[in-house]
Amino acid sequence: MATFAKLSFNKDELNKELSGFFKGILENGAVDAVLAPMAQGKKGVRLSLITSAASSGAVDPFAPVAAVSGAKIASSLTARPSGRKVAMVLRPCEIRAVVELVKLKQVNLDDVLMIGMDCLGRYENTDFAKFQEQGGTSESFLEKAQAGNTASGDFDVAGACKICEFPAAANVDLRLCAIGSGGGTVHIEAVTEKGQAALEKSGLKIGDNPSGRDEAVKKLVAVRTEAKDKKFAEFRAETNTFQALGEKLSACINCYNCRVACPVCYCKECVFVTDTFRHTGDQFMMWADKGGMLKMPNDTIFYHLTRITHMSLFCVGCGQCTSACPNDIDLMPLFRTSADKTQAKFSYQAGRSVEEEQPMAGFESDELFEVTGQAK
Amino acid sequence: MSEFEPKIVAFFCNWCTFTAADLAGTSRLSYPPNIKIIRVMCSGMVDPKFVLKAFLNGADGVLVGGCWPGDCHYINGNFKARRRVALLTEVLKQYGIDEQRFWLRWIAASEGNMLKEVADLMTAKLKELGPSPLQQMGQMVG
Known part of the structure; x- marks a missing residue:
């Protein structure tokens, strides 16, 4: 049975709460480093490798952008391993690519604590810049996207995301759950023993399952699968x-x-x-x-x-x-x-x-x- | 107008199918000249690129010939070829090249008659199907 820790946050404090979690696992020695999306000054969010708990303040795991696939970064970090334990916060698609790269011996998961985040989609890099200019934040995105509205002005999430039937990550130790968690809340789910140990070390209170999660994930998968089938049929008919x-x-x-x-x-x-x-x-x-x-x-x-x-x-x-x-x-x-x-x-x-x-x-x-x- | 003569690019393994072609020749079996043979060491070394390039350059068909399962000179090259052919067929199908134009056949060194049979069959099939859809593009594709 999976265990969850509930993370409640006040408005504009989601990332503060999440950074507290990463700080916890760094300080308590669950990992030596964290690879997570992080705000770069006022503009842009990039995966960053954090080795000092004090530097984890600007993490932004739910930012709807993936400038490059994190699987490539995971490969850079582990193909010739450092021997230090690293927690990687990646999207489901990135983790699925990591799984393939493991088989090709281009990623080594021995020292990795894999943390998968619920993904409601990402904007193209240039669109994400616009999104930030318009004052969009991960919180506002999560809230709108969960209501089924990912569009923002004249742009929307990437076409790939609209037809992605894997919004929740598999093959992970921990999961950052936003889907079906309810407003002002995210959950951190321990999926493996390794994840459980890290969650315990983070200092968060364990318990309180997100009751609506399974249903919400299922619903989203159904919507996206339908969109995928439609897109495939269209492409196949016009490109034959x-x-x-x-x-x-x-x-x-x-x-x-x-x-x-x-x-x-x-x-x-x-x-x-x-x-x-x-x-x-x-x-x-x-x-x-x-x-x-x-x-x-x-x-x-x-x-x-x-x-x-x-x-x-x-x-x-x-x-x-x-x-x-x-x-x-x-x-x-x-x-x-x-x-x-x-x-x-x-x-x-x-x-x-x-x-x-x-x-x-x-x-x-x-x-x-x-x-x-x-x-x- | 003269009858359509399909161009078939054939990749034959050195040990079985190419030897079979040799045998067909020495046995004075005649098979259609539509088959242009390229001798490779093993069906397992037929890179999907070879096949793609053949079709993109206007081949009407591609035939890969290898040893029967269990007879591969390199133990299992033909099994690898079979997976690759299955994969590539799935890709090409969508764009109008299907398994009717892209064949893999096992032909042993002793089967000169079978080589003739396969060459006859494939040539007849392609005559029936007509030129490759890529030729209608009127220019070198790729």
């Missing part, structure tokens, strides 16, 4: 030929920002920047000769399809690809619709469990007979 795909990607300039931003694009060096793709002038001329012309830079569809074959099995639908595109190509549905098919083919779900083997990392002799249609 290479011609249509080419048009979708026509603004692509091969900057490769989408794969830099992608938390599960796992290669250390992307093949598209290697000599394999450093063609000679002759080669380009030959291709141009073939059809009379060649769009430059070339290999855009090739690049995106290759990326799909590499990462679609691990795609967690975070939408960082869309956010990173300088030409506003909405890439998320492209990757997510393929991911939906490829993951289903192997009964795999990205981010579900570290125990589940990545499909391309293994094989069975007794499977997929339909591929060759030959029996033996």
